[in-house]
Amino acid sequence: MSFFMNTPNARWTATLVGAALLCTTAVATTAGTVAAHADDHVVKTVTAQAAKPVLLKGSTKASYFWDDASGRMGDTGLPAIGKPMQKGLFASPSWPLGTEGYVEYNGKKAPFFIGDRGPGVPSESGVMLDIDGKTFAQLTGGTFSDSSLVVTGFSAGHIKVNYVITKWGTGVGKKNHPVPFSTGAWGVYDHNPAKPVTPAVPAGN
Template sequence: MTSTTRLLTRIATVTMGLTLAGAAAVATSGAASADRGEGRKVMLKGSTTASYFWDDASGRNGDTGLPASGKPMQKGLAASPSWPLMTEGYVVYKGKKAPFFVGDRGPGEPSNRGIMLDLDAKTFAELTGGKFNRDTLAVNGNGGKGHIKVQYVITKWGKGVGKKNHPVPFETRAWSKKDKNPAEPVVLKNEDKASKKKAKNKKTEAKKAAPKKTAPKIEDEAVKKAAAAVTAQAESKVAESTQAEKAAETAETVQTATVAASTEQTGNSSGVALAALIVVGSAGYVGSTLLAGRTATKRS
């Protein structure tokens, strides 16, 4: 394999590597989109104002007793004024995502004012940057937030009674009726802006932290050798061409001189014979020179 061939092979290898890297980048970008939930089918998506509660049957801070589902109070247990019990989903607040399941009924009267979801106090504390107070069952250290605007996504409806659509106030008693016309499932296109921005920032940070992949450098020495080989080959061909031209000129000169000598010495048999020998020798020299040049060219 010549230096030029090796050089071209290395260039092709580099190009293929860059192409595969681009494909991998595209594949990675698609995976990140799936992680954000885009393109996934869910039961319902919307927004509402959420409050918080913690009913552990202790009677503290407005505690009304054990949750209606019979499940013990726990992180992730939420109350809804109309969704079926054991409905599952998650909320998003300022880029933070928290799962929940409907284990109780509520809020009561606040649902008339658009507060359609009661999150457990521990989840509410995490979303707002506060801390759950075990003594008072309240959330402290979050700037006094008691209500927040959230986006909700329902991923699975409960099997019992209740409205399988956007929530309605508790007083409508939708929570006690079998829903025969549930909402059509929807496909998630984008999360809320804050969540999308957070995902983008994480992707940028990961890209900066990842080791940079650079194409292998083609050594200068290889380039120089390839250029020298091409130059030497060109010079060799020029030299062969020049040699052939000089041989042809010499043959032409000898032939002219021979003809002239033959004309001046007409009748001199030895002169004619000598001229003939010179012509034949010159022709042989020219022929061998041209043959050698062509052979060298084919071998190169």
């Protein structure tokens, strides 16, 4: 054993290094726990949504956004529903605010509620859903940047998702398959919502 390793300074340094390693491990463990809890919350929410009657299902192209009133990346201000921008808050060009459900992309599911209006012009080309950036990153395996509001690690700006509606919002808006923003359906009360999808009867019943 070397003399240096037996000096008080060396022992003190080793103690500091050990403490630093413990702190690093604790931070990593805490981060992992937070992420695990977040994933667990998503799973529980989707499971709860999936247990509800299906009111409408379909598929559409979807983009992503993050409107926090900062003016960045085409930000148009705070969400129309009056709640702060958050994970799970989607925008629709025609569904009522408060509508709930979940989307599926490549085997991954994510819950949502409609809290804003949009896409605008892109809805004319069939982009009928705007997913919050954090959920979009989760679905595509990318990373959402809180500073640039851009999803990196995924090159496409649009994805095709399947959607399931489990609850319609109570206000104005079309309670059926989405239509372009320019139709103005988002501002008209729908007295004839789509008929609920009849669940399949399990075999043997």
